[in-house]
Amino acid sequence: MIIDVISLMPEMFSALNYGITGRAIQNQLLTLNLNNPRDFTRDKHRTVDDTPYGGGPGMLMKYQPLKDCLDDIYNHKSIAQAKEERTSRNNSKVIYLSPQGKRLQQSDLKKLTGWEHLVLICGRYEGIDERLIQQEVDEEYSIGDYVLSGGELAAMILIDGMTRLLPGAVGDNESVVNDSFYDNLLDYPHYTRPAEVDGHKVPEVLLSGNHEKINQWRQEQSLLRTLQRRPDLLDDKNLSHEQLEIIARLKNE
Numbered sequence: 492m493i494i495d496v497i498s499l500m501p502e503m504f505s506a507l508n509y510g511i512t513g514r515a516i517q518n519q520l521l522t523l524n525l526n527n528p529r530d531f532t533r534d535k536h537r538t539v540d541d542t543p544y545g546g547g548p549g550m551l552m553k554y555q556p557l558k559d560c561l562d563d564i565y566n567h568k569s570i571a572q573a574k575e576e577r578t579s580r581n582n583s584k585v586i587y588l589s590p591q592g593k594r595l596q597q598s599d600l601k602k603l604t605g606w607e608h609l610v611l612i613c614g615r616y617e618g619i620d621e622r623l624i625q626q627e628v629d630e631e632y633s634i635g636d637y638v639l640s641g642g643e644l645a646a647m648i649l650i651d652g653m654t655r656l657l658p659g660a661v662g663d664n665e666s667v668v669n670d671s672f673y674d675n676l677l678d679y680p681h682y683t684r685p686a687e688v689d690g691h692k693v694p695e696v697l698l699s700g701n702h703e704k705i706n707q708w709r710q711e712q713s714l715l716r717t718l719q720r721r722p723d724l725l726d727d728k729n730l731s732h733e734q735l736e737i738i739a740r741l742k743n744e
Contacts, residue, residue: 492604492657495564496646497557498613499539501525502641512651514662523650524564528552531559540616542643549617557612557623561585584607585629588649589618590640592631597646597675599632600652611649613642675728677721678722679712709735715741 494505504525507513517522529537533555540550561735565583593599612619612628616714624631634645654660682693696708714737717724730738 492606492653493518493524493608495524495526495608496613496695497560497564497608497610498641498642498643498646499526499527499529499552499615500641501527501612502678504647507647507650511660512654515654515657518659520657520660521650521654525701526560526564528556530561531556531563547617551617552615553621554620554623557619558627561610568587574698574716582606583610583716584644585610585612585627586613586646586649587612587619587624587628588633589614589631589633590633590636590638592638595632595634595649595652598721600649600656603649604653604656611642611646615641673723676713677724679709679716711741712735718742
C-alpha cells in the first residue's frame, strides 16, 4: 500500500517509524510519502493560508498550494511501485481529516486497506478551502467529537489502524482478529503471570487448560463488556442465536 500525506508539519510523522508501522515500512508492506504544500506556493513568503471570505476568526489553507501538491503526487512515479506505472486518480482515494467528517470505524479501516493508494490531507488553522474538498476529496473522516490543532494526529491514527490489517504486518494475525471493534465487539479481559497479584487471582477457567471453556468464557466476557460499555455496537452486529442467548442471560443477571 502507498500512502501520500499532505501536511504542513511532515516531521510529526516520524513517530510512524517505530513499532508495527515502522516494520511495515521496512518490509515494504507500506510506503509513506510526505508532501508539504508549502513547497508548492508561488510567492516569496511561501504563503499557504489566508483570511476567510465573509470575515471571522482564524485563517484558512489556500486552494492553490494544496491542488498543486495533489497534482504533483499524481504526476510523479511512486518509488514503491514495482512496475514503473504512474500513480493515477483511478486507483487512489483522497481523504481529508476533519471534525466535520464521518467518525472513523474499524469497518472503514478494513475498506481503506483495499485501495492501492491513499492521499491523506491534514488540515490546519480553520481548515481548507471548501472548493478543494468539493473537487478533490473522496471521503472526510473524523476520529472523534473534539477538535485538534490539525489533522496530523488523526492521519497517524488512521495509518496505524490500517497498517495492522495489512497481511504480514502483525506477526500473529489472530491477535488482530481478536482486537476490539474487529467484529463490532469489545475485546475480552486479558491476564498474564503471576496467577495472583495483591490478592487478585486470574479467573480459574483460564488456568484450566480446557480450550473450549476458555473460548466460551472469552466470548461471554466480550459480549458482557460490549453490553456494559458500548451497547450501541450491538445494534449494528448480526448476532448469532447463541450470542443472543448469552446477552439475554447477562441482562437477567
